[in-house]
Amino acid sequence: MKQPYLLLFFLLFVVSARSQDSLRSTCRDNGPEDYRKTIAQYTDYLAKHPDNQQALYALGISYYSLRDFKTAIAMFDKLISINPHYGAVFLNRGICKIMGKDNKGACEDFKSCIEMDKDYDDVLEGKSLSAYIRDGCK
Numbered sequence: 001m002k003q004p005y006l007l008l009f010f011l012l013f014v015v016s017a018r019s020q021d022s023l024r025s026t027c028r029d030n031g032p033e034d035y036r037k038t039i040a041q042y043t044d045y046l047a048k049h050p051d052n053q054q055a056l057y058a059l060g061i062s063y064y065s066l067r068d069f070k071t072a073i074a075m076f077d078k079l080i081s082i083n084p085h086y087g088a089v090f091l092n093r094g095i096c097k098i099m100g101k102d103n104k105g106a107c108e109d110f111k112s113c114i115e116m117d118k119d120y121d122d123v124l125e126g127k128s129l130s131a132y133i134r135d136g137c138k
Contacts, residue, residue, distance in 0.1 A: 032065075032066060035063075035065050035066050036066070038058060038062045042055045042059045042062070043059070046059070051082050053079055053082060053086070056075050056076075056078055056079040056082070057075075057079060057089065057092075059072075059075040060073075060075035060076045060079065060089070060092060060096075063075060064092065064095070064096055064099075069097075069099045069100045070100065072092075072093075072096045073093055073096045073097065073100070076089050076092055076093035076096065077093070080093070085116055087112070087113045087115075087116035087117020087118070088113070088117060090109040090110070090112040090113040090116065090117075091109070091110065091113040091120060091129070093109050094106040094107075094108075094109030094110045094113065095123075095124070097109060098124070103136065103137070104137075107133055107136070107137030110129045110132060110133055110137070111133060111137075113129060114129055114130060114133075
């Protein structure tokens with residue numbers, strides 16, 4: 001009687017592994033059409049897996065690449081609500097905030113990024129985050 005359960009577990013594992021491979025492969029985008037395809041794929045995936053961090057991150061990056069900063073920030077906000085210790089998300093959300101003319105919010109995100117993760121080099125105008133904070137966050 002255990003064999004059907006083992007088979008079911010194995011099938012679920014294989015399907016899950018394949019969908020993760022599919023998600024990883026869609027991150028190799030080149031232009032607006034590729035980003036739109038990625039957005040469609042990740043949106044469909046999130047309908048079934050609403051808290052998937054990889055999908056939310058990829059959506060944020062894709063919307064950023066399409067210059068839809070407001071939606072990118074919303075994706076990063078959701079990701080931060082799931083994992084508030086994901087420093088790189090604060091970096092990317094901060095960059096989106098700069099593009100949306102929210103320098104104060106960007107500075108807060110960059111400070112959070114450094115506290116949790118690291119001081120990224122050559123991010124903004126050739127500066128590290130700490131240099132940007134020192135010069136642009138007054």
